[in-house]
Amino acid sequence: MPSFSGQGLGCFRGGRLVFANLSFALQPGNALVLRGPNGSGKSTLLRLMAGLIQPLEGRIQWSDSDAGITDDPDLHYGRTHYVGHADAVKPVLTVTENVAFWARLRSPQSDVAGAIDKLGIAPLADVPGQFLSAGQKRRVNLARILAVPANLWLLDEPATALDVDAIAALCDAIAEHRAAGGMVVASTHQNLALTDHAVLHLSDYITEDPALV
Amino acid sequence: MSSFITILSRDLKLAYRQGMDSVMVVMFFVIAVVLFPFGVGPEANILARIAAGVIWVAALLASMLSLERLFDADYEDGSLEILILQPITLEIAVAAKVTAHWLTTGLPLIIAAPVLAILLNLPADGFAVLISALALGTPSLSLIGAIGAALILGARRGGVLLSLLVLPLYIPVLIFGVSAVDAGLGGFPFKSHLLALGGLLLATLALCPWVSASALRQALRS
Numbered sequence: 001m002p003s004f005s006g007q008g009l010g011c012f013r014g015g016r017l018v019f020a021n022l023s024f025a026l027q028p029g030n031a032l033v034l035r036g037p038n039g040s041g042k043s044t045l046l047r048l049m050a051g052l053i054q055p056l057e058g059r060i061q062w063s064d065s066d067a068g069i070t071d072d073p074d075l076h077y078g079r080t081h082y083v084g085h086a087d088a089v090k091p092v093l094t095v096t097e098n099v100a101f102w103a104r105l106r107s108p109q110s111d112v113a114g115a116i117d118k119l120g121i122a123p124l125a126d127v128p129g130q131f132l133s134a135g136q137k138r139r140v141n142l143a144r145i146l147a148v149p150a151n152l153w154l155l156d157e158p159a160t161a162l163d164v165d166a167i168a169a170l171c172d173a174i175a176e177h178r179a180a181g182g183m184v185v186a187s188t189h190q191n192l193a194l195t196d197h198a199v200l201h202l203s204d205y206i207t208e209d210p211a212l213v
Numbered sequence: 214m215s216s217f218i219t220i221l222s223r224d225l226k227l228a229y230r231q232g233m234d235s236v237m238v239v240m241f242f243v244i245a246v247v248l249f250p251f252g253v254g255p256e257a258n259i260l261a262r263i264a265a266g267v268i269w270v271a272a273l274l275a276s277m278l279s280l281e282r283l284f285d286a287d288y289e290d291g292s293l294e295i296l297i298l299q300p301i302t303l304e305i306a307v308a309a310k311v312t313a314h315w316l317t318t319g320l321p322l323i324i325a326a327p328v329l330a331i332l333l334n335l336p337a338d339g340f341a342v343l344i345s346a347l348a349l350g351t352p353s354l355s356l357i358g359a360i361g362a363a364l365i366l367g368a369r370r371g372g373v374l375l376s377l378l379v380l381p382l383y384i385p386v387l388i389f390g391v392s393a394v395d396a397g398l399g400g401f402p403f404k405s406h407l408l409a410l411g412g413l414l415l416a417t418l419a420l421c422p423w424v425s426a427s428a429l430r431q432a433l434r435s
Contacts, residue, residue, distance in 0.1 A: 051298065053434050054434070077298050077299055077300040085291070086289075086290055088291040088292040088295050090290070092230035092231055093223075093226065097223075101219065101223050104215075104219045105220070105296075105299045106300065108215070
């Protein structure tokens with residue numbers, strides 16, 4: 001299983017340097033929790049890792065590829081699941097249709113029903129997205145990443161709007177994913193019950209260098 | 214190819230369940246055309262003379278009306294972000310979305326056009342040319358429009374901006390579309406006009422998905 005790492009990352013957003021000289025490394029089975037106050041760049045770092053934006057400096061790559069993730073995006077996208085702030089649930093599609101659409105784009109074989117069941121939304125399988133609460137929509141979005149396996153999960157505040165049971169289901173899913181050699185990077189203000197995870201404090205990387213700012 | 218079918222069938226399903234979009238586009242088309250006899254008077258000769266132009270201009274405006282939502286709905290609910298992060302070719306995803314757009318807005322216009330042509334007293338020998346010209350021209354409208362729809366993501370008052378971006382690019386399609394019908398009515402050969410429309414379609418097909426996809430990537434980087 002390949003590992004995933006980034007070296008010397010700096011990111012410039014909205015006219016300021018969000019962080020600089022940030023490095024991380026994930027081995028198979030590892031979990032990294034991003035912490036820091038609002039605006040410290042947790043979401044930005046996750047979007048960098050996802051390949052949605054490019055770093056100002058530094059490089060993110062898989063251990064078995066010489067190319068950075070933005071140079072070989074299809075390899076990276078196929079290995080990565082990203083869960084952002086928006087849940088991408090279509091109001092007129094049912095829960096199953098929403099999950100199945102994303103699953104089918106990645107792989108003809110997927111376990112949509114199993115994923116829906118794991119997050120406790122099986123009774124809602126035929127309910128259109130417009131009738132779901134915020135927490136239920138979040139569960140649908142998380143079911144999307146369970147339906148087709150991928151090496152790396154990038155979770156941006158995954159526990160937002162989730163109740164206690166759903167957070168437990170999410171933690172179980174993460175544990176199962178890691179046991180199979182998967183990696184997780186999550187930003188969170190709540191305490192996800194993850195075992196032996198590393199923590200990255202983004203406030204350590206805020207640069208005050210006037211030459212850079 | 215399977216991603217093309219997956220996205221196409223999902224967009225068609227969305228359009229079918231939301232329903233109103235296609236109906237509104239056709240209604241707009243019909244109403245815009247029906248306004249002309251009131252504006253220029255009911256003289257049959259004048260209406261027959263302007264029928265092709267009126268139908269084409271109304272079709273352009275109607276097709277543009279629905280373009281704003283082509284990517285915007287996916288952009289707002291986060292689907293576009295996730296779509297870009299799938300291991301699929303984004304250009305194919307764009308082509309699928311444009312195809313769905315044409316099937317739900319362009320095709321109904323072609324079906325409604327003969328009825329409006331009768332209303333405007335278009336001579337019977339112009340019908341076949343009008344339908345062929347619309348069938349070749351409206352896919353180009355959706356393809357060109359996709360570039361504008363991708364460029365306006367995140368912009369305020371995107372609809373107005375979209376029309377400023379897209380309408381000038383529609384002019385070649387309009388010119389050949391109308392002149393094909395005029396040639397047909399005058400008894401001249403119209404094949405070359407239809408070939409020009411077909412050429413435009415091939416050119417937009419080869420170009421627009423790529424331009425539109427890079428505009429989408431750009432929109433999500435900000």
